[in-house]
Amino acid sequence: xxxxxxxxxxxxxxxxxxxxxxxxxxxxxxxxxxxxxxxxxxxxxxxxxxxxxxxxxxxxxxxxxxxxxxxxxxxxxxxxxxxxxxxxxxxxxxxxxxxxxxxxxxxxxxxxxxxxxxxxxxxxxxxxxxxxxxxxxxxxxxxxxxxx
Numbered sequence: 001x002x003x004x005x006x007x008x009x010x011x012x013x014x015x016x017x018x019x020x021x022x023x024x025x026x027x028x029x030x031x032x033x034x035x036x037x038x039x040x041x042x043x044x045x046x047x048x049x050x051x052x053x054x055x056x057x058x059x060x061x062x063x064x065x066x067x068x069x070x071x072x073x074x075x076x077x078x079x080x081x082x083x084x085x086x087x088x089x090x091x092x093x094x095x096x097x098x099x100x101x102x103x104x105x106x107x108x109x110x111x112x113x114x115x116x117x118x119x120x121x122x123x124x125x126x127x128x129x130x131x132x133x134x135x136x137x138x139x140x141x142x143x144x145x146x147x148x
Contacts, residue, residue, distance in 0.1 A: 008131050009058045010041040013068055015077035019107040022083040031080065034137045040068055040120065043131035043147075059129075071123040072116050081107040109137040117145050 018033035044058040054060055082090060084102040091097070105111045113135040120130055128147075136142035 004045070006043045006045055007058050008041050008043045009061070009064075010039050011061055011064050011068065013038040013040070013065075013073055015073050017076050017079055017081060017112075019081040019112075020086070021106060021108060022086060036076075037134075037136040037142075038068070038072065038116065039132075039134040039136075040064065040130075041132045041134075042124075042129045044126070044129050067123050068120065071119040075101070075119070076112070076116075081112065083107060109135055109141070110143045113143040113145055 015036050015038070016033060017036055018031055020031045021028040023029070042059055042064065046056050046058055047054050049055050079099040079101050080090070080097065081101045081103060083106060084104050087102050090100050103111070103115070105115075113133060116135060117130070117133050120133065124130055130147055132144065132146045134142055134144045
């Protein structure tokens, strides 16, 4: 190839998660769930190593899938995310709350997105390859992070 510009590659993920927004002044103060759509975009130069199994790729999509599933989806899928100040409300030991994740931050879409970005940066072999992340909470609402 003669073009030498970086290439962005994106993979989409799906997970179900419930949360409640502490002290919120609307319905989101109640436990409720969403079907999230997560788009993870990496940027880089495609490998130029003829004969290499990953020649022509920024990253093998299957490697990206494994990494995101381990760092993000396994943590959040079918979990209930609550602020740590609500721990007493959900600490009965009952299996209904076995996948509850307590956070020191308000579990808004924006803050969950920032936690996902941090998880991805810790999981990526090259942190600077993370270009953008988009977390869609409803059909019409999402939060985005961009490395710029």
